[in-house]
Amino acid sequence: MARPRKFDEERAVDAAMEAFWTAGYEATSTQDLCEATGLGRSSIYNAFKSKHDLFRRALGRYLETKSASVVELLESDLPAREKVRTMLERVIEEESAHADDGRGCLFVNTAVELAARDAEVARELERDYRRRLEALTAALESGQRDGDIEAAKDARTLAHFVAAAIGGMRVSARAGIDRAALEGIARTTVDAL
Amino acid sequence: MARPRKFDEERAVDAAMEAFWTAGYEATSTQDLCEATGLGRSSIYNAFKSKHDLFRRALGRYLETKSASVVELLESDLPAREKVRTMLERVIEEESAHADDGRGCLFVNTAVELAARDAEVARELERDYRRRLEALTAALESGQRDGDIEAAKDARTLAHFVAAAIGGMRVSARAGIDRAALEGIARTTVDAL
DNA sequence: GTCGTTTTGGATCGATCAGTACAAAATCAG
DNA sequence: CTGATTTTGTACTGATCGATCCAAAACGAC
Numbered sequence: 001m002a003r004p005r006k007f008d009e010e011r012a013v014d015a016a017m018e019a020f021w022t023a024g025y026e027a028t029s030t031q032d033l034c035e036a037t038g039l040g041r042s043s044i045y046n047a048f049k050s051k052h053d054l055f056r057r058a059l060g061r062y063l064e065t066k067s068a069s070v071v072e073l074l075e076s077d078l079p080a081r082e083k084v085r086t087m088l089e090r091v092i093e094e095e096s097a098h099a100d101d102g103r104g105c106l107f108v109n110t111a112v113e114l115a116a117r118d119a120e121v122a123r124e125l126e127r128d129y130r131r132r133l134e135a136l137t138a139a140l141e142s143g144q145r146d147g148d149i150e151a152a153k154d155a156r157t158l159a160h161f162v163a164a165a166i167g168g169m170r171v172s173a174r175a176g177i178d179r180a181a182l183e184g185i186a187r188t189t190v191d192a193l
Numbered sequence: 194m195a196r197p198r199k200f201d202e203e204r205a206v207d208a209a210m211e212a213f214w215t216a217g218y219e220a221t222s223t224q225d226l227c228e229a230t231g232l233g234r235s236s237i238y239n240a241f242k243s244k245h246d247l248f249r250r251a252l253g254r255y256l257e258t259k260s261a262s263v264v265e266l267l268e269s270d271l272p273a274r275e276k277v278r279t280m281l282e283r284v285i286e287e288e289s290a291h292a293d294d295g296r297g298c299l300f301v302n303t304a305v306e307l308a309a310r311d312a313e314v315a316r317e318l319e320r321d322y323r324r325r326l327e328a329l330t331a332a333l334e335s336g337q338r339d340g341d342i343e344a345a346k347d348a349r350t351l352a353h354f355v356a357a358a359i360g361g362m363r364v365s366a367r368a369g370i371d372r373a374a375l376e377g378i379a380r381t382t383v384d385a386l
Numbered sequence: 387g388t389c390g391t392t393t394t395g396g397a398t399c400g401a402t403c404a405g406t407a408c409a410a411a412a413t414c415a416g
Numbered sequence: 417c418t419g420a421t422t423t424t425g426t427a428c429t430g431a432t433c434g435a436t437c438c439a440a441a442a443c444g445a446c
Binding site: 125 | 216309315364
């Protein structure tokens with residue numbers, strides 16, 4: 001055969017994900033990616049076609065991991081209202097770290113930085129959004145049957161509403177609001193269901 | 194004295210604002226700024242210290258313009274609920290253009306792209322957020338006195354909630370949701386007040 | 387007009403950008 | 417071992433990055 005790879009491709013994608021997540025697509029140089037992954041340029045360009053290709057892999061991994069976690073929560077047997085509350089709590093936990101990293105959410109970062117001028121990336125984000133929306137909608141519909149969620153409102157609309165609340169909390173966190181304010185938004189959002 | 198300037202500084206800042214608004218800070222090169230403003234590099238670097246400085250000027254102008262418009266609406270004599278509805282309608286109008294530009298909102302774009310690694314910019318965003326929040330809070334408190342807004346909830350918390358709804362709608366729009374979904378989010382948000 | 391001052395265009399700076407060329411190193415088949 | 421194949425490190429590509437230099441041009445003061 002031939003010389004085997006010395007590195008794990010998934011580990012490299014993970015490291016690249018961290019870099020893109022922290023600094024964004026444009027502000028992450030190929031040199032940064034070498035340092036983050038611990039690989040040489042040749043290894044990166046041999047395994048991945050380009051910076052853009054590596055980014056798509058990294059984004060895909062992020063979306064898969066995060067969405068799987070959300071879907072798992074939404075398919076659990078908690079009351080629907082509790083599921084949403086937990087989702088929002090997780091957002092607060094991530095966003096109010098702020099001192100540790102302050103890198104936010106790669107979905108939101110990418111949607112804002114790239115979606116408008118990168119159709120492929122936009123398509124991937126849409127797909128992931130749909131996936132989360134389906135799981136949320138199903139959970140809310142189930143909650144409506146249980147009497148946990150107001151049945152008068154359309155579940156899908158409520159799902160969009162919750163998704164927007166999450167994105168909004170992440171934006172507001174970047175604009176500097178504190179944890180108490182985030183908790184207020186979360187409470188108000190859950191109360192609206 | 195000396196040779197006078199051939200260009201209007203405010204016009205240049207406006208043009209730069211459009212460029213940054215469309216492509217983001219990192220993805221806008223100084224060459225792009227020359228083309229957008231119609232100026233030579235010397236003129237730009239003579240009038241502004243750096244790309245970063247020009248960006249701050251552009252951001253300042255954007256925030257001032259947009260916030261003034263929002264504050265004007267919030268200080269009008271419409272019912273409070275109607276004020277919020279109008280704010281959300283404006284967002285939908287801007288975000289569902291999508292075909293025309295799809296550049297979203299410079300506040301959100303900047304909060305997500307830069308705030309975490311640029312303290313000066315973050316401070317400016319915080320200041321602007323506070324300004325909008327004060328106006329929103331005052332409008333909602335007034336609405337509570339009129340019985341237009343649920344008095345049981347804290348007006349400031351509701352203001353944060355509305356601000357987050359706006360940011361969230363903008364993120365969701367970037368993730369590809371359609372106008373009808375945005376309208377559903379807006380309705381749900383107003384219903385929660 | 388001349389002088390002093392500022393703006394302007396164009397050339398250019400070193401640094402960095404994403405990406406590539408190439409040969410040495412490393413592996414396995416035989 | 418040799419030969420085929422792939423990975424790896426290093427040097428390097430042309431392009432572009434943000435920013436600066438400098439001299440010509442354009443004005444007001446006088």
